[in-house]
Amino acid sequence: MHDHGHEHEHRPGGHDHIPKNERAIAIAAGLTGAFMLAEVVGGVISGSLALLADAGHMLTDFASLMLAWFAFRLARRPADWKRTYGYDRFSVLAAFVNGLTLFVIAGWIFWEAIQRLLDPVEVLGGLMLWVALIGLLVNIAAFYVLTRGESENLNVRAAALHVAGDLLGSVAALAASLIIIWTGWMPIDPILSVLVAAIILRSAWAVVRESGHILLEGAPREFDRREVVQTLGEEVEGVTEVSHVHAWQVTQERPMATLEVVAEAGSDKDAVRREVKRLLKERFGMDHATVEVR
Known part of the structure; x- marks a missing residue:
């Protein structure tokens, strides 16, 4: 006879922090x-390619933010018979796609910078200054709103x-x-753009790596299967073997985790299961574990 331990705490409609x-x-x-539209107007009036190019960057960011918003809306839908975990994973997929778009943006910035170094573009410094200043304030506000959440x-x-890339x-x-304005030296524009692109790439890699790890069903960062097997075998009384982790x-x-535990003959299987689940939660941060005791 097998003893299965399940602790399901999935709440329909997502989690408390999602709204x-x-x-x-x-x-x-x-x-x-809103600022993207203002930047397009400023770019057209001034004839500044730099402002229009940044407006294109903002358009990509706007699309990415809307994708992220849609992911949260979708994640609020309850689980059903086809999708027993609900739609939460879509938010990870959205993060992965957003991370990839950051690579594309950075690549475009590098390419544009090379073109401008080879063939300098006249930039209207005065108008660029005011638009950049307004953009900085807008991006600081957006970044503050995003970073005070989860x-x-x-x-x-x-x-x-994405917003941090715009802020930079x-x-x-x-x-x-x-x-x-002070020197008339145009190459400073593409040079600083390359610096921003390098920072974007570093951040993008972190998001793509972590979201890709989750999509590939990788173990949580704090969960080491070897350590789990050793800990349960040494610290849970009555456990003789831990497998299928x-x-x-x-x-x-x-x-989430699933594992199989072999208990000594005559031991209290319910007590063993409870102790295994307690250790998994307290030591390895595993709130949801399915433990089979035999």
Whole structure:
């Protein structure tokens, strides 16, 4: 006879923190979208390619933020017979896609910078200064809204990284506009753009690596199967063998594990199971574990 221990705490409609994150993403998307339109107008009036190019960057960010917002909306839907884990994993997929788009953006910035170094583009420093200053304020507001929420959520982190890239871009544009106004040296614009692109790439890799790890059913960071087997074997009375240990994450906030434990003859299997689950939760952060005792 097998003794299965399940602790299901899935709440229909998602988790308590999702509405706050969803609202933060919506506000950030609204700010980004509004400034993107203003930047297009400024670019057309001034004839500045730099401003129009940054508006294109903002358009990509706006699309990514809307994707993140949609992921949260979808994750609120309850689980059904086809999707027993619900739709939470979509937010991880959205983070993965957003991370990949950051690579594309960085690549585009590198390419554009090379073109401008080879063939310098005249930039109107005065108008660039004001647009960059407004953009900096808008991005600071959006970044603040995103980072005061659930910072461990991959979807929010990916969205925040997009906004951080824009924020750095605004700082670079501000610095470049001042140098252009004071010295007339145009190459500073592509040079600072390359610096921003390098920072974006570093952040993008972190998001893609972590979200890809979850999509590939990788174990949570704090969960080492070898350590789990050793700990349970040494610290749980009555355990003679631990096998078939599997751990994964639906999202980074929902780690799960399954394992099989062989108990000594005559031992209390319920007590063994409870102690195994307690150790998994307290020592390895595993709130949801399915333990089979035989």
